[in-house]
Amino acid sequence: xxxxxxxxxxxxxxxxxxxxxxxxxxxxxxxxxxxxxxxxxxxxxxxxxxxxxxxxxxxxxxxxxxxxxxxxxxxxxxxxxxxxxxxxxxxxxxxxxxxxxxxxxxxxxxxxxxxxxxxxxxxxx
Amino acid sequence: xxxxxxxxxxxxxxxxxxxxxxxxxxxxxxxxxxxxxxxxxxxxxxxxxxxxxxxxxxxxxxxxxxxxxxxxxxxxxxxxxxxxxxxxxxxxxxxxxxxxxxxxxxxxxxxxxxxxxxxxxxxxxxxxxxxxxxxxxxxxxxxxxxxxxxxxxxxxxxxxxxxxxxxxxxxxxxxxxxxxxxxxxxxxxxxxxxxxxxxxxxxxxxxxxxxxxxxxxxxxxxxxxxxxxxxxxxxxxxxxxxxxxxxxxxxxxxxxxxxxxxxxxxxxxxxxxxxxxxxxxxxxxxxxxxxxxxxxxxxxxxxxxxxxxxxxxxxxxxxxxxxxxxxxxxxxxxxxxxxxxxx
Numbered sequence: 001x002x003x004x005x006x007x008x009x010x011x012x013x014x015x016x017x018x019x020x021x022x023x024x025x026x027x028x029x030x031x032x033x034x035x036x037x038x039x040x041x042x043x044x045x046x047x048x049x050x051x052x053x054x055x056x057x058x059x060x061x062x063x064x065x066x067x068x069x070x071x072x073x074x075x076x077x078x079x080x081x082x083x084x085x086x087x088x089x090x091x092x093x094x095x096x097x098x099x100x101x102x103x104x105x106x107x108x109x110x111x112x113x114x115x116x117x118x119x120x121x122x123x124x125x
Numbered sequence: 126x127x128x129x130x131x132x133x134x135x136x137x138x139x140x141x142x143x144x145x146x147x148x149x150x151x152x153x154x155x156x157x158x159x160x161x162x163x164x165x166x167x168x169x170x171x172x173x174x175x176x177x178x179x180x181x182x183x184x185x186x187x188x189x190x191x192x193x194x195x196x197x198x199x200x201x202x203x204x205x206x207x208x209x210x211x212x213x214x215x216x217x218x219x220x221x222x223x224x225x226x227x228x229x230x231x232x233x234x235x236x237x238x239x240x241x242x243x244x245x246x247x248x249x250x251x252x253x254x255x256x257x258x259x260x261x262x263x264x265x266x267x268x269x270x271x272x273x274x275x276x277x278x279x280x281x282x283x284x285x286x287x288x289x290x291x292x293x294x295x296x297x298x299x300x301x302x303x304x305x306x307x308x309x310x311x312x313x314x315x316x317x318x319x320x321x322x323x324x325x326x327x328x329x330x331x332x333x334x335x336x337x338x339x340x341x342x343x344x345x346x347x348x349x350x351x352x353x354x355x356x357x358x359x360x361x362x363x364x365x366x367x368x369x370x371x372x373x374x375x376x377x378x379x380x381x382x383x384x385x386x387x388x389x390x391x392x393x394x395x396x397x398x399x400x401x402x403x404x405x406x407x408x409x410x411x412x413x414x415x416x417x418x419x420x421x422x423x424x425x426x427x428x429x430x431x432x433x434x435x436x437x438x439x440x441x442x443x444x445x446x447x448x449x450x451x452x453x454x455x456x457x458x459x460x461x462x463x464x465x466x467x468x
Contacts, residue, residue: 107212
């Protein structure tokens with residue numbers, strides 16, 4: 001089921017601003033960002049503050065609380081999204097338990113809210 | 126368009142291969158080639174917002190390549206799935222004008238890709254469909270309302286559309302049965318899935334019992350809040366209740382013969398399925414009873430195999446669709462359908 005693909009295999013990346021987690025949309029079709037919520041993110045059990053994260057889709061980065069306004073910015077179903085964690089320093093090759101919760105509200109099913117939680121052991125690459 | 130006496134023809138929606146596509150194992154081109162290789166056509170349905178990047182915008186290049194691809198493999202465009210994304214802004218539903226424009230763009234895409242039918246959803250509303258009709262006629266694309274569980278041919282919302290259809294009397298207004306609404310039980314595939322998730326057995330039993338209890342034909346969605354309330358009162362966790370309530374939205378138990386009432390207006394069919402018994406029959410949806418109704422009713426059009434099991438497991442869809450079509454061919458041959466051998 002798609003839940004196991006929320007976090008991509010080899011999805012923990014070291015980048016200039018810190019670290020990034022490669023995630024996938026847990027639904028069969030593209031959705032506007034306004035219907036997507038990035039919920040709890042944990043690295044090795046430690047909750048990451050939402051203020052320390054941004055979310056990147058289509059080469060654009062958003063603060064997590066900006067997503068709700070992005071009614072016309074689409075997350076195509078085959079694309080990865082990147083959760084950037086600012087200033088998180090990871091050693092290349094080190095292993096970490098990464099946990100991400102994503103909520104979606106498919107816009108054609110009023111009142112339906114689906115929360116998916118995915119946890120993987122990943123090496124920082 | 127399909128010849129008027131073609132009978133019930135088989136096909137497949139690429140939605141059945143959500144696992145293959147979403148996991149990036151197959152591209153759209155590869156899915157179509159595989160469908161042809163396994164002879165799962167000739168009818169092809171796609172979901173616009175899934176198969177087409179940038180939908181409802183379809184570039185000339187994409188449209189040309191797509192049509193060429195189908196032609197190369199002798200496959201026929203059957204239906205494009207449109208979505209009524211009324212809650213693109215979760216806090217403020219689209220106005221009727223916005224919804225009309227949203228559907229118009231998708232209808233243009235339907236025509237551009239060569240599909241004769243656009244599947245639409247209840248949420249579109251009768252006023253929007255009424256206003257969309259002239260464009261559908263101009264583009265030569267039929268609008269098909271998907272009758273999906275828990276709704277049925279006589280439920281209040283479907284009756285609103287039937288009244289509009291009676292008034293307009295246009296061949297461009299039709300219905301698309303989804304056979305999840307003609308089930309006789311909750312699919313055992315879901316029960317196993319719930320157990321695999323570790324949901325409490327008593328909660329699963331409550332869902333099954335309530336599903337089997339008497340329905341209110343005038344309020345098909347009534348059981349959803351009722352189940353949620355009873356499960357909550359019994360102390361089950363909200364997250365478990367949220368997993369379980371979906372059975373009331375995927376399965377309902379209209380009698381197969383009820384489709385006769387709207388037979389002449391049916392423009393396409395979703396052959397929904399999840400799981401098979403050892404003898405090859407679908408374990409919740411009685412195809413043996415359903416298909417003869419369509420053959421006897423003189424239905425001409427496609428029934429696409431629609432496997433929704435990606436919701437439950439990581440299995441691929443190809444083997445499942447093959448099995449579904451074997452079952453359907455067997456039943457169609459048994460009731461003397463003209464296409465049973467050739468399709």
